[in-house]
Each structure stands twice: as structure tokens, then as C-alpha cells.
Amino acid sequence: MKVAILRRSPGIAYSMDVYADALIDGLKTVRPHWQIVEEFPHNPVQGNRTNSLVKGIQKYHQRYWQYPKQLQHSDADIFHIIDHSDGYLVNWLKKKKAPTVVTCHDLINLIHPELFRDRARFPWLSLASWKYSFLCRWQAHRIISVSNHTAQDIVQHLKLNPAQIKTVPNGVDRIFQADASDQATDFRETFSVPQDTCCLLNVGSNNPRKNIITILHVINQLRNKNFPIRFWKAGDDFTDDQKTFIAEHQLDSCISYLGKPDKETLIQIYNAADVLVAPSTYEGFGITVIEAMACGLPVIASNVTSLPEVVNDAATLVDPLDTDGIAHAVEQIFTQPALRDEFIQKGFKRAAQFNWHNTAEQIAQIYESLLNSTSNKVAA
Numbered sequence: 041m042k043v044a045i046l047r048r049s050p051g052i053a054y055s056m057d058v059y060a061d062a063l064i065d066g067l068k069t070v071r072p073h074w075q076i077v078e079e080f081p082h083n084p085v086q087g088n089r090t091n092s093l094v095k096g097i098q099k100y101h102q103r104y105w106q107y108p109k110q111l112q113h114s115d116a117d118i119f120h121i122i123d124h125s126d127g128y129l130v131n132w133l134k135k136k137k138a139p140t141v142v143t144c145h146d147l148i149n150l151i152h153p154e155l156f157r158d159r160a161r162f163p164w165l166s167l168a169s170w171k172y173s174f175l176c177r178w179q180a181h182r183i184i185s186v187s188n189h190t191a192q193d194i195v196q197h198l199k200l201n202p203a204q205i206k207t208v209p210n211g212v213d214r215i216f217q218a219d220a221s222d223q224a225t226d227f228r229e230t231f232s233v234p235q236d237t238c239c240l241l242n243v244g245s246n247n248p249r250k251n252i253i254t255i256l257h258v259i260n261q262l263r264n265k266n267f268p269i270r271f272w273k274a275g276d277d278f279t280d281d282q283k284t285f286i287a288e289h290q291l292d293s294c295i296s297y298l299g300k301p302d303k304e305t306l307i308q309i310y311n312a313a314d315v316l317v318a319p320s321t322y323e324g325f326g327i328t329v330i331e332a333m334a335c336g337l338p339v340i341a342s343n344v345t346s347l348p349e350v351v352n353d354a355a356t357l358v359d360p361l362d363t364d365g366i367a368h369a370v371e372q373i374f375t376q377p378a379l380r381d382e383f384i385q386k387g388f389k390r391a392a393q394f395n396w397h398n399t400a401e402q403i404a405q406i407y408e409s410l411l412n413s414t415s416n417k418v419a420a
Contacts, residue, residue, distance in 0.1 A: 042075040043067065043407060044116035048123055049080045054275075054300070056123045058327065059143070062211060063122065066400025074404075079114055081107040108132040118407045121180070125149075130180050139181040139410040141403075144205075146186075146324025147193040148249060181410050184208050184403065186325040189346035208403055209350075210325050211396030215303065218336035218388075219311040227312040231296055237268040238374040241313035241337070243306070243328040246276040251319045251342075253282060257363045258317075258370065260289045267371060274298040274309055310335035315373050319360040323347050329355065330394050333387030338380055340369045354383065354390035 047060040060078075067076050081102055111132060119133050124144040133140050183200070185191035185207045194200050225235075233239050240259070244250050255271065262269040277297055278286065286295055301309060310316070316332040318341045326347050329339050339355035341347045348357055356369045373380050 041071070041118065041407070041411070042077065042116045043118045043120060044077050044079050044114055046079050046111070046119060046121045046126065046129055048126070055145075055327070059145075059210065060122050062213065062396040063400060063403065066211070066396040067404060069397060070401045071404050077114075077116065079111060082110060104128065117411060120403075120407075127180070134179075139407075140179075141182045141184060141406065141410070142180040143184045143186065144190060144194060144324075146190055146322070147197055148322050148324065150197055151193065152249065152322060180204075182206060182406055184406065186210050187346040187349055189349055190324045206402075206406055208399055208406075209394055210327050210330075211394050211399040212327065212330045212334050212391055213303070214395065216307055216310070216331045216334040216391075218334075219307065223308050224311040227308050231270075231272075233270050233312075234268070237270050238262075238315065238370060239270045239272060239313045240370060241272045241274070241309065241316050241332075242318065243273075243309075243316070243331075244275045244318075246279050246282070249320055249322045251321050251360050252278065253285065254319050254361060254363060254366065255317055256282060256285050256289075256291065256295075258367045259291055259294060261363060261367050262370065263291065263294055269294055269370075271295045272298055272309065272313060274301055274306065276300075306331075307335060310337050313337055315340060315370055317366065317370070318342065318347065319358065319366060320345070320347065321360050323350075326350050330391050334391035336384050336388065338373050338383040339387065340366060340373070352390055354386035356383070 045060060045064055048056055050057055050060075064076055064078065067074065108129060111129065115136075116138060118139055118141065119129075119136065120141040120143070121127060121129050122143050124142060124146075127142050130140050130142065183194065183205045185194060185205050186209060188207050191202070191205050191207050194205055195202055228235070228239065240255070242250075242252065242255055246252055252273070259269055259271045271291075271294060273295070277299075286292060298309060310332050314337075316329065316337050316339045318326060318329050318339065320326065320342050322345050323342070324346055326341070329341050329347065329351055332339050333351075333354060339351060340358060341351050341355045342360040343357035344360060347355075351357070356373065358365045358369055373383065
């Protein structure tokens, strides 16, 4: 069998790179006799939203015209679109007569369209093209959802037949493990964080749904109570508004931005921190909470959308807007060793249930089912 994985150019979107790379490696492991090929736009237009109007138009032209035209020369038994915002490709693949699969990671932009504001050069065009992609994906032979919550969103908001959707959770790379060496201590010392100081960690983007501002309010509250606190942020840098809050409340001394670490450095960060806090107001899955658990880091997560489903009873669940509740949870985990150890052990067990081998095996079975169904229809 030849499977074509349709993805963005590597390096464009970190989370989609994690999913695509892990799925490809997993498929090669569980079905070593299959041919797995990657298709992505050639010579992607580089730059960000501050670039010229011309460059912005070039990006849309490449994505919605050049890349689809490029795929006309591709051939495979199965086409898998791994980013739901590329669902428009389903229309271009109809002539291939091969089954198409689309992974849906979330419906954030449909449920919270206001998040487009100030985050795209052409918000109205971005939202319109995103909705177009959503409509096109209905015509895919199968939609893979990364969580039951996202599957429920698809049924509720898109009125899609549940039989067309299959939930296959994300995995976590096996290299995310607890480290018993001195690297964690060395990492803390690099940032002058004493062992008696609680190091709070958040990993991810600065999208409004990640709710970083609430974390900053928590840091400010704990600092004012003389609770020894330090906040590390990895991933996207703080926004201008967040930096203004940090400056106004004189929090610079207890906050560090760690950049966008590679996987090996991220593992060190997970092992060096004391608590991961993920107060997102919306998540389609939330892979960082599982990575943290795999490294033995206790987690405080939102009690909304997919996070309760993902963490189960292995994390402290909080109202994402309850600053007092989050601050109290941080204090409890850091000052009560028995409670901390309980969450660490539960986290290990929970994280072990998510691995890319299982994800790849379930997706491989979906491919096989679709091909068998197609073959039976042709034979009939």
C-alpha cells in the first residue's frame, strides 16, 4: 500500500510537525512493508504577518493554488491530510479515486472566531478560507478526531454523521521520561532557581485561548503572599500586553522566557520544573500535559473542553479563570509531598496510555478498512 501524508512544509507549525513526524515514523514501524510518502508545498513563502502585502498574497496563492496543482502529479492508495485547515485539498483529490482521510485537531476557529482578530494579516480572508476548508472536509471518506470532545464538537457544530468520525488520540514520544541525573538541578541553577522555590511551567503558544494572562495573575498573587515562585514559559514569547502586565507588576525577577526549545531541552525543562500549569479555555487535545506527566511533572489543567478527558484523574482540574483556585492548587502540590507524589505516579500511568505506536496502528486499520470498503464496492 502507498500512503501519501499531506502536510505543511516542515517548520511552519510546530504542533503539526509533531503530529506528522510521529505518525509517519509510527506507520513505518507498524506497517514496514507499506510505502509512506510525504507531500508538502515546495519552496514555501517565508515570513510573518509583518511582511509586505505582496508576500501575504503569495502565501495564499501557494497554499490554495500551487500546492493543490502540485498534488495532481501525486499517486497513492490513501491520501491523509494531517492538518484540518488543509481540508480544501479533499476537493482537489476527488479525481484520484482514492480514499481521503482528514485529521481534525480542534474546532477553535469555528467556535471562537474572535481569535482571528489581530492574529492574521487578513482576518476576514483567513476565517473565510478556514471555513471553506471545513466544508470541504465533509467530503472526506473518514475524519480522525484527536479526542472525543473534538468529535462531539464536529457533530454538534458541523452536523456530521458520527459514523464518519473516528477518535484516535495523540501519542507522546517515548523519549519524554523522568531524568534521575543532575541535569534538572543544573538547569535550575542556570536560571538561579533555588530548590525551595516553586517553578511553574507553561509550554505552548501565546494564543488567547492559552490563557497566559491568568497565569501571570497567579504569579502576582503568589508573589504578594511571599510564596517562593518562579514562572518559566517555553514556546511563543509573551505578547506585548502580557509584557506590559509583567512590567507594571514588577514581575520580571520571577519570570523567564525559555524560547522555543528542541525536544531534548524541553525534556530537561519538564524535569527541572515543579508544576505544569495549562489553564487553556479551549484545547482539542493538549499534548504538553501528557509530555509533562511522562517526565514526572505534576499537572494543573483546565476543567473544560478536552483536558479532563485527556488527563483523567492524573491532574488537578481547575476553572481556567479562577485565579484563587489555581494559586491554591500550586501551593498544595508544592507544599504537600504526598499529594505531589500521588500525582506523579498517576501521571506516569496515564502518560503510558498514549503512544504513537498505538496511534499509528489505529490509523493504519482505518486505511485498511477504507480500502476494503472501496474494493467491495468496486467488486459489487
